[in-house]
Amino acid sequence: MRACLWRRCNFRSxxxxxxxxxxxVKHERVDVARLLSQQTEANGVDVHGxxxxxxxxxxxxxxxxxxxxxxxxxxxxLKPEDAAQLSTGAAVRLTGxxxxxxxxxQSHELQVTQVAILGANDAEHNPLQPKYQTPEYLRTxxxxxxxxxxxxxLLRLRSQVIASLTHFFNQQxxxxxHTPIITSSDCEGAGEVFTVSxxxxxxxxxxxxxxxxxxxxxxxRTNKYLTVSAQLHLEALAQAVDKVWTLSPTFRxxxxxxxxxxxxxxxxxxxxxxxxxxxxxxxxxxxxxxxxASDLLSSHTGAELLKAxxxxxxxxxxxxDSLTAAxxxxxxxxxxxxxxxxxxxxxxxxxxxxxxxxxSATFAFEPSYEVGLQAEHERWLAATVGEGQRPVFxxxxxxxxxxxxxxxxxTSSESSGGDEHSTVACFDLxxxxxxxxxxxxxxxxxxxxxxxxxxxKGVEGGGLEWYQDLRRYGSVPHGGFGLxxxxxxxxxxxxxxxxxxxxxxxxxxxCEC
Numbered sequence: 051m052r053a054c055l056w057r058r059c060n061f062r063s064x065x066x067x068x069x070x071x072x073x074x075v076k077h078e079r080v081d082v083a084r085l086l087s088q089q090t091e092a093n094g095v096d097v098h099g100x101x102x103x104x105x106x107x108x109x110x111x112x113x114x115x116x117x118x119x120x121x122x123x124x125x126x127x128l129k130p131e132d133a134a135q136l137s138t139g140a141a142v143r144l145t146g147x148x149x150x151x152x153x154x155x156q157s158h159e160l161q162v163t164q165v166a167i168l169g170a171n172d173a174e175h176n177p178l179q180p181k182y183q184t185p186e187y188l189r190t191x192x193x194x195x196x197x198x199x200x201x202x203x204l205l206r207l208r209s210q211v212i213a214s215l216t217h218f219f220n221q222q223x224x225x226x227x228h229t230p231i232i233t234s235s236d237c238e239g240a241g242e243v244f245t246v247s248x249x250x251x252x253x254x255x256x257x258x259x260x261x262x263x264x265x266x267x268x269x270x271r272t273n274k275y276l277t278v279s280a281q282l283h284l285e286a287l288a289q290a291v292d293k294v295w296t297l298s299p300t301f302r303x304x305x306x307x308x309x310x311x312x313x314x315x316x317x318x319x320x321x322x323x324x325x326x327x328x329x330x331x332x333x334x335x336x337x338x339x340x341x342x343a344s345d346l347l348s349s350h351t352g353a354e355l356l357k358a359x360x361x362x363x364x365x366x367x368x369x370x371d372s373l374t375a376a377x378x379x380x381x382x383x384x385x386x387x388x389x390x391x392x393x394x395x396x397x398x399x400x401x402x403x404x405x406x407x408x409x410s411a412t413f414a415f416e417p418s419y420e421v422g423l424q425a426e427h428e429r430w431l432a433a434t435v436g437e438g439q440r441p442v443f444x445x446x447x448x449x450x451x452x453x454x455x456x457x458x459x460x461t462s463s464e465s466s467g468g469d470e471h472s473t474v475a476c477f478d479l480x481x482x483x484x485x486x487x488x489x490x491x492x493x494x495x496x497x498x499x500x501x502x503x504x505x506x507k508g509v510e511g512g513g514l515e516w517y518q519d520l521r522r523y524g525s526v527p528h529g530g531f532g533l534x535x536x537x538x539x540x541x542x543x544x545x546x547x548x549x550x551x552x553x554x555x556x557x558x559x560x561c562e563c
Contacts, residue, residue: 083119141169229280234513276301288321295320321530343385384439490531497521
């Protein structure tokens with residue numbers, strides 16, 4: 051029974067007694083990561099988590115329990131009868147004392163006095179089994195896959211990177227914003243968009259119009275789409291507060307079935323006003339990723355990623371993934387070092403063609419200024435110019451290869467937009483393996499020049515009248531960039547397929563839950 055304290059009070063001249071209850075003393079709940087770092091003994095410790103392994107002997111049982119806060123597990127020592135109802139995957143609460151271990155594999159262990167099963171597990175039929183299961187199979191059960199310790203680590207990596215980015219942008223005076231997911235236009239002009247319609251459209255009586263032509267009744271009166279980029283809306287917001295950023299979902303109906311592509315993915319995008327120098331935008335990108343990599347190098351999450359890589363290499367004599375822990379750390383160090391190479395598109399093509407001429411490299415697609423860079427060309431540039439560790443900025447692409455909103459390069463002819471050799475003030479950021487990680491540009495801020503560019507790309511009148519308005523009313527020179535956030539997580543973790551760093555990946559033909 052709870053003890054009660056009574057306080058005397060006066061309310062409208064009437065005296066009353068007011069009860070206050072005192073909660074019973076509770077054991078301290080501690081997460082596994084914090085408990086494992088504690089080198090002193092303690093009593094009355096509560097651990098909540100999931101059984102990762104179970105070993106029963108005649109006089110004692112050993113249970114490994116993890117809660118996702120670390121790759122490691124707590125070893126718990128139980129009486130055999132207390133472990134009788136336990137199974138791998140069950141959710142439990144263990145209460146006991148944190149004592150020095152008699153074994154050599156751990157310094158301390160939890161000597162359990164009380165066991166509570168919080169969530170039973172049908173171990174026999176659970177799709178997740180305590181054995182190696184292929185990434186392809188695990189993608190079919192995305193609702194269970196995060197429970198694997200390595201996947202839980204990726205969730206913590208994602209969280210840490212978001213925290214690093216938020217801190218960086220706050221320090222740099224950027225305002226975090228939220229842009230719409232439903233839009234009236236295709237930002238890139240590529241036509242690879244998802245169209246939005248309501249459930250009611252399927253059964254609407256207005257579908258059948260004169261002439262027996264089936265037409266869908268649009269919820270928003272006209273076609274609307276899932277956004278492919280927040281850029282255009284960020285440009286509008288930037289002209290209110292100077293510098294803005296967002297991390298938001300984007301959608302592209304590409305039928306690219308590669309380890310680098312998804313249909314739904316997160317983009318980190320930023321815009322800054324009062325700049326007519328592309329270097330300003332590239333410097334923001336570089337400083338941002340230097341901050342992220344520096345945080346990772348000094349973090350517990352980073353240490354666990356390297357440890358997981360070492361364990362994976364040790365377990366597989368002939369691993370399909372050749373990236374070692376040393377390689378991964380060198381990748382982070384290369385990011386954190388800054389001073390990344392910056393070369394023009396024309397120079398990149400020259401380097402590629404020279405490599406072919408001198409037989410130092412061979413490509414399936416011949417490097418060509420007009421055709422553009424292929425993935426194999428970008429990998430070679432990242433490996434050669436960036437020496438496999440530092441990212442490489444490639445700038446000033448031909449205008450014909452880029453969207454309508456990019457401003458001409460300072461050295462390019464601004465009067466003849468149709469010149470096949472005219473370039474735009476833009477960049478792609480290339481990294482090893484994943485190729486393009488980010489892209490940005492100065493934006494065309496002059497209304498007449500923007501209209502000419504839109505006409506040249508065939509996107510005039512495509513629901514972008516509001517975007518042209520931005521140039522009519524107090525427009526300023528500005529620029530921005532977009533970075534594939536899921537690709538960044540791939541690059542930092544060393545995971546080779548973007549589908550394995552996203553909790554619920556969607557790609558062409560696949561949307562499991």
